[in-house]
Amino acid sequence: MTQTRRERLREETAAEIKQVARRQMAEEGAAALSLRAIAREMGLTAPALYRYYPNRDALVTALIVEAYINLGDAMEAAEAKAAATDYDGRWQRLAIAYRDWALAHREDYNLIYGTPIPGYDAPRDQTILPAGRILILIGQLLGDAWDAGRLQLASGYGRLSAELEQAADELRPYLPQANVPTAAIILTLVLLGQLHGLVWGELYEHFPPGLAESGELFQVEIGAISHRLGLG
Amino acid sequence: MTQTRRERLREETAAEIKQVARRQMAEEGAAALSLRAIAREMGLTAPALYRYYPNRDALVTALIVEAYINLGDAMEAAEAKAAATDYDGRWQRLAIAYRDWALAHREDYNLIYGTPIPGYDAPRDQTILPAGRILILIGQLLGDAWDAGRLQLASGYGRLSAELEQAADELRPYLPQANVPTAAIILTLVLLGQLHGLVWGELYEHFPPGLAESGELFQVEIGAISHRLGLG
DNA sequence: TGTACATCAGTGAACGCGCGTTCACTGATGTAC
DNA sequence: TGTACATCAGTGAACGCGCGTTCACTGATGTAC
Numbered sequence: 001m002t003q004t005r006r007e008r009l010r011e012e013t014a015a016e017i018k019q020v021a022r023r024q025m026a027e028e029g030a031a032a033l034s035l036r037a038i039a040r041e042m043g044l045t046a047p048a049l050y051r052y053y054p055n056r057d058a059l060v061t062a063l064i065v066e067a068y069i070n071l072g073d074a075m076e077a078a079e080a081k082a083a084a085t086d087y088d089g090r091w092q093r094l095a096i097a098y099r100d101w102a103l104a105h106r107e108d109y110n111l112i113y114g115t116p117i118p119g120y121d122a123p124r125d126q127t128i129l130p131a132g133r134i135l136i137l138i139g140q141l142l143g144d145a146w147d148a149g150r151l152q153l154a155s156g157y158g159r160l161s162a163e164l165e166q167a168a169d170e171l172r173p174y175l176p177q178a179n180v181p182t183a184a185i186i187l188t189l190v191l192l193g194q195l196h197g198l199v200w201g202e203l204y205e206h207f208p209p210g211l212a213e214s215g216e217l218f219q220v221e222i223g224a225i226s227h228r229l230g231l232g
Numbered sequence: 233m234t235q236t237r238r239e240r241l242r243e244e245t246a247a248e249i250k251q252v253a254r255r256q257m258a259e260e261g262a263a264a265l266s267l268r269a270i271a272r273e274m275g276l277t278a279p280a281l282y283r284y285y286p287n288r289d290a291l292v293t294a295l296i297v298e299a300y301i302n303l304g305d306a307m308e309a310a311e312a313k314a315a316a317t318d319y320d321g322r323w324q325r326l327a328i329a330y331r332d333w334a335l336a337h338r339e340d341y342n343l344i345y346g347t348p349i350p351g352y353d354a355p356r357d358q359t360i361l362p363a364g365r366i367l368i369l370i371g372q373l374l375g376d377a378w379d380a381g382r383l384q385l386a387s388g389y390g391r392l393s394a395e396l397e398q399a400a401d402e403l404r405p406y407l408p409q410a411n412v413p414t415a416a417i418i419l420t421l422v423l424l425g426q427l428h429g430l431v432w433g434e435l436y437e438h439f440p441p442g443l444a445e446s447g448e449l450f451q452v453e454i455g456a457i458s459h460r461l462g463l464g
Numbered sequence: 465t466g467t468a469c470a471t472c473a474g475t476g477a478a479c480g481c482g483c484g485t486t487c488a489c490t491g492a493t494g495t496a497c
Numbered sequence: 498t499g500t501a502c503a504t505c506a507g508t509g510a511a512c513g514c515g516c517g518t519t520c521a522c523t524g525a526t527g528t529a530c
Binding site for chain 3: 238241242245276277279280283284
């Protein structure tokens with residue numbers, strides 16, 4: 001269990017590589033991530049990095065996984081500050097933590113939720129769990145609210161085709177709660193899409209400058225969502 | 233007005249460059265766009281392209297502007313198939329045209345609504361008009377519905393801070409209608425964000441595979457939106 | 465209608481750049497007896 | 498406690514690649530008289 005000195009140094013270097021990569025992404029964008037540039041900044045030669053990551057894609061994957069974990073941690077920590085039965089409070093905290101994290105870690109956000117890096121294929125087996133956790137946080141909240149009779153589903157959600165019902169049903173084994181209605185599974189995805197849409201508009205300036213920065217637009221909309229779901 | 237033969241050929245070549253660029257974007261991603269590769273595919277040498285575009289960024293800008301115009305055209309044409317007073321029909325057609333266009337032109341969609349290409353700065357003076365047209369299409373519809381007394385704004389939208397009211401008010405001169413309530417301006421942005429969020433989830437596989445492809449999820453949600461806005 | 469000249473699309477060579485990855489190696493750190 | 502050996506982080510040179518952009522040029526197309 002006790003690490004040798006070598007093991008410790010090794011882990012520190014691997015972490016430093018990720019940290020420098022993150023810094024460079026912030027400057028040049030995720031797509032411009034370059035092993036040589038990272039090595040240069042660290043005072044190493046490029047081949048030295050191959051001791052830590054077998055190739056560039058492996059480093060990108062490590063960064064993606066870590067970003068999802070950090071986002072999930074931030075959301076979970078924020079949600080925990082609300083009482084378990086305060087569904088409106090949990091939703092708002094989750095949503096705000098999502099936005100705050102995106103603004104504070106723009107390039108990490110790009111990396112996980114932006115356009116995929118050209119020539120890089122995310123290995124789903126490594127990313128699906130940390131990525132799914134974000135959905136599960138939202139889904140869990142909706143499930144809890146449903147159990148407590150505090151979730152109103154929009155009318156259209158009651159008339160899903162058999163095909164869509166079945167496709168959504170297949171996700172059930174991956175959910176912490178099995179008793180949630182299918183419509184709530186669909187709603188989970190829609191809510192993630194709405195959170196992303198709001199952050200996207202602000203982050204990439206598809207909303208006119210000066211409108212979204214204060215956070216009030218986001219706040220108003222997640223309040224409206226909470227209200228129409230009956231969480232409040 | 234009559235074009236000389238030379239002028240005609242010139243325009244055709246300029247258009248062919250854009251077309252080949254689009255094809256290559258579809259294969260390699262927008263960030264990988266390369267003048268040399270385009271020239272190669274056209275059977276030209278790379279410097280020849282400089283007769284048509286002063287540099288790579290100018291070509292990218294031309295592609296972006298054209299993409300916005302095409303999306304706007306597609307949405308406008310779809311909307312026109314509904315009666316002017318059928319606000320629900322206009323909204324649904326706008327939304328569906330948006331999704332259809334995104335699916336049919338994935339890399340164009342990436343280009344305008346995805347993560348910005350590293351090292352490329354969109355010249356706002358050239359992109360703002362065609363980009364704004366998408367917002368104006370949605371805004372116009374909301375304005376028309378409002379005038380007809382067929383738009384319900386969510387409760388939270390009635391209590392905007394003076395700062396947000398003012399920021400939204402400043403957009404008014406750019407809108408075709410001046411009489412729309414400020415909350416409807418905010419709502420326009422939110423709706424664009426929701427459309428993007430839904431398409432994003434499907435296109436970049438942030439929704440589990442098999443769920444969104446049929447379009448039913450999208451359809452259900454835009455129906456729900458229409459319903460709660462009172463357009464139906 | 466024919467000739468002299470201007471325009472301009474496209475060429476080919478070159479510049480300087482950065483990239484990911486491999487390979488045989490050095491030299492310091494750690495381990496076994 | 499000291500010596501022999503194994504491990505392994507990091508080096509430096511090299512590979513082959515593609516990129517955007519410049520420059521002086523050729524040769525075909527168009528224009529003026």
